[in-house]
Amino acid sequence: MAGQTRRWTDQVLEDWIGNLLRAGVTLSAAVVLFGACVYLVRHGHELPHYRVFAGTPEDLRSVSGIWKNVLALKGQAIIQLGLLILIATPVARVAFSVVAFAIQRDRLYVFVTLIVLAILSYSLMGSHL
Amino acid sequence: MNIIEFSLLVWVSSVLAGFLGSLTGLGGGIIITPVLTLALGVDIRYAIGASLVSVIATSSGAAAAYVREGFSNIRIGMFLEIATTLGALGGALLATKMPTSAISIIFGLALLYSAYASSRPRHEHVGDCQPNPLATRLKMNSVYPSNDGPVGYCPQAVPAGFSLMFGAGVLSGLLGIGSGAVKVIAMDQAMRLPFKVSTTTSNFMIGVTAAASAGVYLSRGYINPGLAMPVMLGVVSGSLVGARVLAEVKTKWLRVVFGVVIAVVAFEMIYHGLTGRL
Numbered sequence: 001m002a003g004q005t006r007r008w009t010d011q012v013l014e015d016w017i018g019n020l021l022r023a024g025v026t027l028s029a030a031v032v033l034f035g036a037c038v039y040l041v042r043h044g045h046e047l048p049h050y051r052v053f054a055g056t057p058e059d060l061r062s063v064s065g066i067w068k069n070v071l072a073l074k075g076q077a078i079i080q081l082g083l084l085i086l087i088a089t090p091v092a093r094v095a096f097s098v099v100a101f102a103i104q105r106d107r108l109y110v111f112v113t114l115i116v117l118a119i120l121s122y123s124l125m126g127s128h129l
Numbered sequence: 130m131n132i133i134e135f136s137l138l139v140w141v142s143s144v145l146a147g148f149l150g151s152l153t154g155l156g157g158g159i160i161i162t163p164v165l166t167l168a169l170g171v172d173i174r175y176a177i178g179a180s181l182v183s184v185i186a187t188s189s190g191a192a193a194a195y196v197r198e199g200f201s202n203i204r205i206g207m208f209l210e211i212a213t214t215l216g217a218l219g220g221a222l223l224a225t226k227m228p229t230s231a232i233s234i235i236f237g238l239a240l241l242y243s244a245y246a247s248s249r250p251r252h253e254h255v256g257d258c259q260p261n262p263l264a265t266r267l268k269m270n271s272v273y274p275s276n277d278g279p280v281g282y283c284p285q286a287v288p289a290g291f292s293l294m295f296g297a298g299v300l301s302g303l304l305g306i307g308s309g310a311v312k313v314i315a316m317d318q319a320m321r322l323p324f325k326v327s328t329t330t331s332n333f334m335i336g337v338t339a340a341a342s343a344g345v346y347l348s349r350g351y352i353n354p355g356l357a358m359p360v361m362l363g364v365v366s367g368s369l370v371g372a373r374v375l376a377e378v379k380t381k382w383l384r385v386v387f388g389v390v391i392a393v394v395a396f397e398m399i400y401h402g403l404t405g406r407l
Contacts, residue, residue: 018194025186044133048131050169050353051171055349057350075354093337106268112207123341
């Protein structure tokens with residue numbers, strides 16, 4: 001019976017993860033597409049400048065900066081928001097797995113998953129690196 | 130060429146890259162970067178930033194479909210993600226310190242290797258296996274569904290697989306690619322997982338690995354919205370179409386033709402790196 005319970009929980013876990021990933025990618029693509037419309041209408045006739053690396057503007061490199069510019073309805077910031085949602089999707093998957101392994105009382109994998117989550121968080125807080 | 134025309138051109142190239150990447154198993158990210166740098170003259174740092182974003186999108190999109198079929202092993206994936214995320218973090222930090230000419234050369238070599246690896250036949254390890262003590266302690270032994278009912282498998286050589294995965298993570302963070310080819314060696318050859326399990330688990334891991342370098346890329350200004358937008362939207366649509374037709378197309382001749390093209394592109398990347406033109 002114990003085996004039955006585990007399989008059932010694994011199945012539920014997999015369904016949830018599948019839905020989570022699909023929702024994240026769809027939402028992200030929708031936001032990027034919306035941002036693209038705003039950006040192309042406003043700046044579409046300017047010239048691209050990707051030949052020389054100057055780096056993305058400072059206020060589009062951090063979550064707080066991006067959010068401030070999204071509220072000002074800037075197209076490039078809305079695109080970045082969509083990309084942030086995309087980057088957050090696998091992170092959310094890992095965070096969700098911590099909970100799922102905890103429900104299964106699998107301490108070893110709660111620990112393993114927390115390590116992965118810590119590395120991801122360290123990278124995403126990354127401006128100090 | 131204004132931004133609208135340029136975005137359209139990048140989008141079309143990305144659709145093609147995503148389509149071919151999914152048909153050949155190379156992945157869209159490793160194809161779009163040479164197109165952006167060699168054909169469209171984009172700085173390689175912007176190119177790998179955009180490519181990394183598209184890698185997360187295709188991995189998450191594909192994993193959503195795979196995970197339900199019950200082939201991917203979440204525990205193996207999660208354990209190995211410790212190695213790939215650490216590697217990716219290191220690789221991304223390395224990318225910000227390394228001259229672009231060196232990145233271009235390493236990219237060319239990785240491209241050559243990936244083309245070679247994807248054209249080679251893979252050997253399935255069949256027959257009964259001895260459960261490996263470490264893999265058993267890590268609860269990695271499992272079963273996967275087949276036509277004849279569940280088939281059991283027991284992973285071997287966990288430390289070797291773990292080390293190779295660290296290397297895959299470094300490459301992923303350094304070059305903004307999924308490094309599917311290295312992940313396949315780690316799981317097929319070192320850990321002796323069945324194909325379906327290693328392919329789907331590797332795909333499952335790519336998104337998390339790429340997310341670990343994305344933070345560094347974002348804060349260093351590698352992720353440019355104007356460029357990442359058409360790349361991400363294009364690669365995702367291309368690979369969705371690719372995954373649909375994959376079942377109906379004989380990919381053998383395609384792989385051969387494509388392998389030759391990739392080899393030429395790879396030498397071009399190395400040549401440009403050596404002559405310092407990127």
